[in-house]
Amino acid sequence: MEYGNRLVLAPMVRVGTLPFRLLAAQYGADITYGEEIIDHKLIKCERRLNEDIGSIDFVEKGTHNVVFRTCHEEKNRVVFQMGTSDAQRALTAAQIVCKDVAAVDINMGCPKSFSISGGMGAALLTRPELIHDILTTLKRNLDIPVTCKIRLLKSSQETVELAQRIEKTGVSALAVHGRRIADRPRDPAKWNEIADIVAALSIPVIANGDVFEYDDFQRIKVATGASSVMVARGALWNASVFSPEGKVPWEDVKVEYIRKSILWDNDIKSTKHTLKEMIMHHSCLGLPEGKAVIKSETLADLAKLYGEEKYYQFVRGNRLLLKGSW
Numbered sequence: 001m002e003y004g005n006r007l008v009l010a011p012m013v014r015v016g017t018l019p020f021r022l023l024a025a026q027y028g029a030d031i032t033y034g035e036e037i038i039d040h041k042l043i044k045c046e047r048r049l050n051e052d053i054g055s056i057d058f059v060e061k062g063t064h065n066v067v068f069r070t071c072h073e074e075k076n077r078v079v080f081q082m083g084t085s086d087a088q089r090a091l092t093a094a095q096i097v098c099k100d101v102a103a104v105d106i107n108m109g110c111p112k113s114f115s116i117s118g119g120m121g122a123a124l125l126t127r128p129e130l131i132h133d134i135l136t137t138l139k140r141n142l143d144i145p146v147t148c149k150i151r152l153l154k155s156s157q158e159t160v161e162l163a164q165r166i167e168k169t170g171v172s173a174l175a176v177h178g179r180r181i182a183d184r185p186r187d188p189a190k191w192n193e194i195a196d197i198v199a200a201l202s203i204p205v206i207a208n209g210d211v212f213e214y215d216d217f218q219r220i221k222v223a224t225g226a227s228s229v230m231v232a233r234g235a236l237w238n239a240s241v242f243s244p245e246g247k248v249p250w251e252d253v254k255v256e257y258i259r260k261s262i263l264w265d266n267d268i269k270s271t272k273h274t275l276k277e278m279i280m281h282h283s284c285l286g287l288p289e290g291k292a293v294i295k296s297e298t299l300a301d302l303a304k305l306y307g308e309e310k311y312y313q314f315v316r317g318n319r320l321l322l323k324g325s326w
């Protein structure tokens with residue numbers, strides 16, 4: 001996997017499932033991260049080939065609960081992001097998916113109490129020995145690239161020192177979200193502090209924070225010196241942000257996303273969540289469209305709401321025929 005000069009879809013919980021990753025790739029994303037999945041959860045899963053839709057599913061044993069779904073088409077660009085606080089457990093989990101993904105990334109930036117109380121996400125930032133243990137264990141035992149994603153520490157110097165320690169573990173790249181743990185999404189990302197890290201490291205740094213337009217890719221590259229850029233909210237609100245030809249209207253992106261959700265039989269909760277985020281940004285959930293999305297219980301309901309019943313029926317009726325084109 002090449003980490004230089006890439007446009008990257010950021011990991012996003014409940015958003016970054018297979019249809020959204022394929023959507024971002026269709027518009028130009030080179031690397032697409034999956035949503036963070038906790039190691040404990042993955043360890044309970046078994047790999048199943050889903051003959052009906054042509055996907056590879058990691059399903060909680062004894063259930064039909066799909067924890068991670070991928071497909072052959074994205075094998076060379078999908079990054080599995082994991083939440084962990086333990087090297088051995090992280091390895092056991094990574095070994096379950098490593099043959100079906102392009103790379104494994106460890107989330108070291110999540111500030112949510114769920115992550116912190118479990119010693120995961122941003123909690124790792126204060127434990128460099130544990131970071132070292134996790135990354136070197138994965139690196140030694142996996143044949144695919146290992147990376148991690150961090151936030152900024154209190155001072156630029158502290159972040160640079162940590163980044164240098166991370167580089168020494170042999171990771172292939174480092175993604176840096178240019179905010180501190182206590183910062184809110186509305187606080188501006190500190191591109192200048194990402195620049196300090198880029199200057200101090202030899203491995204590719206993936207700059208992340210406040211990219212909303214295609215032109216911002218160039219702006220953040222110039223400001224940070226990073227050649228690769230990661231986008232979260234800009235992509236969530238309009239996945240065509242990756243397109244050099246400029247954005248297409250968000251309504252069109254939305255319908256394309258619904259079609260992909262139908263095609264890949266996405267978890268309705270994920271599809272609804274993603275649609276709600278789009279609608280909240282561009283319109284208002286209190287209007288009829290938002291209310292109808294909230295009320296929808298199945299992909300069939302959403303297909304009906306957006307006039308995609310024919311497509312829904314076509315996909316249901318032609319699964320076997322379509323498989324050849326996946």
Ligand SMILES: Cc1cc2nc3c(=O)[nH]c(=O)nc-3n(C[C@H](O)[C@H](O)[C@H](O)COP(=O)(O)O)c2cc1C
Pocket residue numbers: 010011012013015034035036081107108109110149177189208209210211230231232233234236
């Ligand atoms: C809906 C949503 C879900 C997110 N989930 C994750 C996640 O699973 N793992 C992670 O490392 N960061 C997660 N983040 C943080 C983003 O990956 C990214 O670092 C942050 O939003 C800053 O990028 P942006 O300014 O382009 O939004 C999430 C962000 C959003 C908006």
